[in-house]
Amino acid sequence: GARAPALLEIRELEVVFNGFKAVDGIDLTVEQGELRFLIGPNGAGKTTLLDVVTGLTRPSMGSVTFAGTSLVGRPEHRIVRLGIGRTFQTSVVFEELTVVENIDLAASFRRPLVTLLRRRRGVSDVVAAALERTGLADLADRPARVLSHGQRQWLEIGMLIVQGPRLLLLDEPVAGMSRAERERTGELLTEIARDHTVIVVEHDMEFLRRYASQVTVLHEGTVLVEGDVATVQDDPRVQEVYLGR
Numbered sequence: 334g335a336r337a338p339a340l341l342e343i344r345e346l347e348v349v350f351n352g353f354k355a356v357d358g359i360d361l362t363v364e365q366g367e368l369r370f371l372i373g374p375n376g377a378g379k380t381t382l383l384d385v386v387t388g389l390t391r392p393s394m395g396s397v398t399f400a401g402t403s404l405v406g407r408p409e410h411r412i413v414r415l416g417i418g419r420t421f422q423t424s425v426v427f428e429e430l431t432v433v434e435n436i437d438l439a440a441s442f443r444r445p446l447v448t449l450l451r452r453r454r455g456v457s458d459v460v461a462a463a464l465e466r467t468g469l470a471d472l473a474d475r476p477a478r479v480l481s482h483g484q485r486q487w488l489e490i491g492m493l494i495v496q497g498p499r500l501l502l503l504d505e506p507v508a509g510m511s512r513a514e515r516e517r518t519g520e521l522l523t524e525i526a527r528d529h530t531v532i533v534v535e536h537d538m539e540f541l542r543r544y545a546s547q548v549t550v551l552h553e554g555t556v557l558v559e560g561d562v563a564t565v566q567d568d569p570r571v572q573e574v575y576l577g578r
Protein backbone atom coordinates (compact mmCIF):
# COMPACT_ATOMS: atom_id res chain seq x y z
CA GLY A 334 0.00 0.00 0.00
CA ALA A 335 0.89 3.66 -0.15
CA ARG A 336 3.13 5.11 2.53
CA ALA A 337 1.25 7.05 5.22
CA PRO A 338 1.54 10.79 4.66
CA ALA A 339 3.77 12.80 6.99
CA LEU A 340 1.89 14.68 9.70
CA LEU A 341 2.72 18.01 8.07
CA GLU A 342 3.77 18.36 4.45
CA ILE A 343 4.46 21.73 2.90
CA ARG A 344 5.32 21.90 -0.78
CA GLU A 345 6.51 24.81 -2.89
CA LEU A 346 4.91 27.28 -0.54
CA GLU A 347 4.78 30.93 -1.51
CA VAL A 348 3.30 33.85 0.39
CA VAL A 349 3.24 37.25 -1.26
CA PHE A 350 2.48 40.52 0.55
CA ASN A 351 2.02 43.43 -1.88
CA GLY A 352 4.37 41.87 -4.40
CA PHE A 353 6.96 40.93 -1.75
CA LYS A 354 7.64 37.22 -1.33
CA ALA A 355 7.76 36.66 2.42
CA VAL A 356 7.84 32.92 1.72
CA ASP A 357 9.56 32.01 -1.51
CA GLY A 358 9.28 28.30 -2.20
CA ILE A 359 9.45 26.39 1.08
CA ASP A 360 9.30 22.60 1.29
CA LEU A 361 8.99 21.21 4.80
CA THR A 362 8.10 17.74 6.05
CA VAL A 363 7.47 17.05 9.71
CA GLU A 364 6.84 13.46 10.75
CA GLN A 365 4.62 12.36 13.59
CA GLY A 366 6.43 12.57 16.94
CA GLU A 367 9.13 15.05 15.91
CA LEU A 368 10.33 17.95 18.02
CA ARG A 369 11.35 20.28 15.20
CA PHE A 370 13.06 23.59 15.71
CA LEU A 371 12.61 26.42 13.24
CA ILE A 372 15.21 29.16 13.32
CA GLY A 373 16.31 32.04 11.13
CA PRO A 374 17.05 35.75 11.36
CA ASN A 375 14.30 38.36 11.62
CA GLY A 376 12.21 38.51 8.49
CA ALA A 377 13.12 34.94 7.44
CA GLY A 378 9.45 33.97 7.19
CA LYS A 379 9.01 31.89 10.37
CA THR A 380 5.89 33.65 11.62
CA THR A 381 4.39 33.73 8.15
CA LEU A 382 4.92 29.99 7.87
CA LEU A 383 3.10 29.37 11.17
CA ASP A 384 0.37 31.77 10.03
CA VAL A 385 -0.19 29.69 6.91
CA VAL A 386 -0.35 26.43 8.84
CA THR A 387 -2.89 27.89 11.30
CA GLY A 388 -5.04 29.47 8.60
CA LEU A 389 -4.28 33.12 9.42
CA THR A 390 -2.56 33.74 6.09
CA ARG A 391 -3.44 32.29 2.75
CA PRO A 392 -0.55 31.22 0.54
CA SER A 393 -0.36 32.46 -3.01
CA MET A 394 1.05 29.11 -4.14
CA GLY A 395 1.85 25.65 -2.90
CA SER A 396 0.26 23.03 -0.71
CA VAL A 397 0.01 22.39 3.01
CA THR A 398 -1.37 19.06 4.16
CA PHE A 399 -1.94 17.78 7.67
CA ALA A 400 -2.20 13.99 7.93
CA GLY A 401 -3.11 14.03 4.26
CA THR A 402 -5.79 16.74 4.56
CA SER A 403 -5.24 20.03 2.75
CA LEU A 404 -5.22 23.06 5.05
CA VAL A 405 -5.18 25.72 2.37
CA GLY A 406 -8.32 27.83 2.42
CA ARG A 407 -9.61 26.35 5.68
CA PRO A 408 -10.70 28.81 8.36
CA GLU A 409 -8.70 28.96 11.60
CA HIS A 410 -11.27 27.30 13.85
CA ARG A 411 -11.47 24.33 11.49
CA ILE A 412 -7.71 23.93 11.57
CA VAL A 413 -7.83 23.99 15.37
CA ARG A 414 -10.45 21.28 15.24
CA LEU A 415 -8.29 19.17 12.96
CA GLY A 416 -5.75 19.10 15.79
CA ILE A 417 -3.32 21.99 15.40
CA GLY A 418 -2.68 24.25 18.41
CA ARG A 419 -0.46 27.31 18.67
CA THR A 420 0.91 29.63 21.32
CA PHE A 421 1.57 33.26 20.55
CA GLN A 422 4.16 35.61 21.96
CA THR A 423 1.34 37.56 23.56
CA SER A 424 -0.38 35.92 26.49
CA VAL A 425 -3.90 34.53 26.28
CA VAL A 426 -4.52 33.53 29.91
CA PHE A 427 -7.33 35.00 32.00
CA GLU A 428 -5.60 36.88 34.81
CA GLU A 429 -8.34 36.64 37.42
CA LEU A 430 -9.09 32.95 36.85
CA THR A 431 -7.02 30.38 38.67
CA VAL A 432 -4.52 28.14 36.92
CA VAL A 433 -6.88 25.16 36.99
CA GLU A 434 -9.82 27.29 35.79
CA ASN A 435 -7.78 28.51 32.83
CA ILE A 436 -6.88 24.96 31.86
CA ASP A 437 -10.43 23.75 32.42
CA LEU A 438 -11.76 26.54 30.24
CA ALA A 439 -9.32 25.66 27.47
CA ALA A 440 -10.42 22.00 27.74
CA SER A 441 -14.04 23.06 27.38
CA PHE A 442 -13.31 24.73 24.03
CA ARG A 443 -12.67 21.32 22.61
CA ARG A 444 -15.34 19.22 24.28
CA PRO A 445 -17.91 21.52 25.89
CA LEU A 446 -20.41 18.84 26.90
CA VAL A 447 -17.93 16.31 28.24
CA THR A 448 -16.21 19.01 30.28
CA LEU A 449 -19.48 20.23 31.70
CA LEU A 450 -20.55 16.76 32.77
CA ARG A 451 -17.19 15.96 34.29
CA ARG A 452 -16.99 19.27 36.09
CA ARG A 453 -19.70 18.12 38.48
CA ARG A 454 -17.29 15.46 39.65
CA GLY A 455 -14.40 17.88 40.00
CA VAL A 456 -11.46 18.45 37.70
CA SER A 457 -11.32 16.12 34.71
CA ASP A 458 -8.47 13.67 34.23
CA VAL A 459 -7.24 15.60 31.22
CA VAL A 460 -7.00 18.81 33.25
CA ALA A 461 -5.32 17.04 36.16
CA ALA A 462 -2.81 15.46 33.77
CA ALA A 463 -2.02 18.84 32.20
CA LEU A 464 -1.44 20.35 35.66
CA GLU A 465 0.97 17.55 36.51
CA ARG A 466 2.77 17.64 33.23
CA THR A 467 3.35 21.39 33.28
CA GLY A 468 4.47 21.27 36.91
CA LEU A 469 1.68 23.64 37.94
CA ALA A 470 -0.27 21.30 40.25
CA ASP A 471 0.86 23.17 43.38
CA LEU A 472 -0.28 26.44 41.86
CA ALA A 473 -3.64 25.12 40.62
CA ASP A 474 -5.71 27.40 42.83
CA ARG A 475 -3.67 30.57 42.44
CA PRO A 476 -4.91 33.27 40.09
CA ALA A 477 -2.97 33.43 36.82
CA ARG A 478 -1.89 37.01 37.56
CA VAL A 479 0.52 35.85 40.29
CA LEU A 480 2.44 33.49 37.99
CA SER A 481 6.01 34.20 36.96
CA HIS A 482 6.75 34.69 33.29
CA GLY A 483 7.90 31.09 32.98
CA GLN A 484 4.92 29.63 34.81
CA ARG A 485 2.63 31.61 32.55
CA GLN A 486 4.26 30.06 29.47
CA TRP A 487 3.74 26.60 30.97
CA LEU A 488 0.13 27.44 31.67
CA GLU A 489 -0.35 28.37 28.02
CA ILE A 490 1.23 25.09 26.98
CA GLY A 491 -1.09 23.31 29.42
CA MET A 492 -4.05 25.13 27.90
CA LEU A 493 -2.97 23.86 24.50
CA ILE A 494 -2.37 20.24 25.38
CA VAL A 495 -5.79 19.78 27.03
CA GLN A 496 -7.28 20.54 23.66
CA GLY A 497 -5.62 17.37 22.44
CA PRO A 498 -3.77 18.69 19.39
CA ARG A 499 -1.66 16.33 17.33
CA LEU A 500 0.57 19.22 16.29
CA LEU A 501 1.69 22.04 18.56
CA LEU A 502 3.30 25.21 17.24
CA LEU A 503 5.22 27.19 19.84
CA ASP A 504 6.54 30.67 19.19
CA GLU A 505 9.70 31.44 21.19
CA PRO A 506 8.64 29.59 24.33
CA VAL A 507 11.80 30.41 26.32
CA ALA A 508 12.09 34.11 25.41
CA GLY A 509 12.61 36.10 28.60
CA MET A 510 12.97 33.03 30.80
CA SER A 511 15.57 32.46 33.49
CA ARG A 512 18.07 29.67 33.02
CA ALA A 513 16.16 27.39 35.40
CA GLU A 514 12.89 28.12 33.61
CA ARG A 515 14.50 27.37 30.25
CA GLU A 516 15.69 24.02 31.53
CA ARG A 517 12.25 23.15 32.85
CA THR A 518 10.74 24.17 29.51
CA GLY A 519 13.20 22.01 27.61
CA GLU A 520 12.21 19.02 29.72
CA LEU A 521 8.54 19.84 29.26
CA LEU A 522 8.89 20.03 25.46
CA THR A 523 10.78 16.74 25.42
CA GLU A 524 7.96 15.13 27.42
CA ILE A 525 5.24 16.63 25.26
CA ALA A 526 6.98 15.41 22.13
CA ARG A 527 6.46 11.83 23.34
CA ASP A 528 2.80 11.97 22.34
CA HIS A 529 2.49 15.12 20.25
CA THR A 530 4.39 16.52 17.32
CA VAL A 531 5.94 19.87 18.15
CA ILE A 532 7.32 22.69 16.00
CA VAL A 533 9.19 25.35 17.96
CA VAL A 534 10.35 28.73 16.68
CA GLU A 535 13.34 29.55 18.85
CA HIS A 536 16.48 31.67 18.67
CA ASP A 537 18.26 30.64 21.81
CA MET A 538 21.22 28.64 20.48
CA GLU A 539 22.14 27.17 23.85
CA PHE A 540 18.58 25.90 24.20
CA LEU A 541 18.73 24.40 20.72
CA ARG A 542 21.99 22.61 21.43
CA ARG A 543 20.46 20.98 24.46
CA TYR A 544 16.98 20.07 23.29
CA ALA A 545 16.72 20.15 19.51
CA SER A 546 17.14 17.12 17.35
CA GLN A 547 16.08 18.33 13.90
CA VAL A 548 16.50 21.97 12.94
CA THR A 549 15.24 23.84 9.89
CA VAL A 550 16.92 27.17 9.15
CA LEU A 551 14.89 29.69 7.18
CA HIS A 552 16.40 32.67 5.42
CA GLU A 553 14.66 35.17 3.16
CA GLY A 554 11.63 32.98 2.74
CA THR A 555 13.49 29.80 1.83
CA VAL A 556 14.93 26.78 3.65
CA LEU A 557 18.64 27.49 3.95
CA VAL A 558 19.75 24.32 5.75
CA GLU A 559 18.05 21.42 7.48
CA GLY A 560 19.48 18.71 9.69
CA ASP A 561 20.62 17.81 13.17
CA VAL A 562 21.63 20.64 15.42
CA ALA A 563 25.40 20.07 15.20
CA THR A 564 25.41 19.92 11.40
CA VAL A 565 23.27 23.03 11.13
CA GLN A 566 25.39 24.97 13.57
CA ASP A 567 28.64 24.17 11.76
CA ASP A 568 27.24 25.01 8.34
CA PRO A 569 29.06 28.05 6.92
CA ARG A 570 25.83 29.32 5.32
CA VAL A 571 24.18 29.43 8.72
CA GLN A 572 27.14 31.20 10.29
CA GLU A 573 27.11 33.75 7.50
CA VAL A 574 23.42 34.47 7.90
CA TYR A 575 23.72 34.92 11.64
CA LEU A 576 27.14 36.52 11.99
CA GLY A 577 28.07 37.91 8.60
CA ARG A 578 26.11 41.13 8.80
Ligand code: ADP
Pocket residue numbers: 350351353354355373374375376377378379380381382
Ligand atom coordinates in the same frame (compact mmCIF):
# COMPACT_ATOMS: atom_id res chain seq x y z
P1 ADP B 1 10.12 36.09 10.96
O1 ADP B 1 8.99 35.56 11.77
O2 ADP B 1 11.07 35.03 10.50
O3 ADP B 1 10.83 37.22 11.62
P2 ADP B 1 8.02 37.06 9.24
O4 ADP B 1 7.32 35.85 8.75
O5 ADP B 1 7.39 37.83 10.32
O6 ADP B 1 9.52 36.69 9.60
O7 ADP B 1 8.22 38.07 8.02
C1 ADP B 1 8.77 37.68 6.77
C2 ADP B 1 8.78 38.89 5.86
O8 ADP B 1 7.44 39.21 5.47
C3 ADP B 1 9.34 40.15 6.51
O9 ADP B 1 10.10 40.84 5.54
C4 ADP B 1 8.11 40.91 6.91
O10 ADP B 1 8.37 42.31 6.91
C5 ADP B 1 7.12 40.54 5.82
N1 ADP B 1 5.71 40.54 6.28
C6 ADP B 1 5.20 39.74 7.25
N2 ADP B 1 3.88 39.95 7.40
C7 ADP B 1 3.56 40.93 6.50
C8 ADP B 1 2.34 41.60 6.16
N3 ADP B 1 1.19 41.32 6.75
N4 ADP B 1 2.39 42.54 5.18
C9 ADP B 1 3.54 42.82 4.56
N5 ADP B 1 4.72 42.23 4.83
C10 ADP B 1 4.72 41.30 5.79
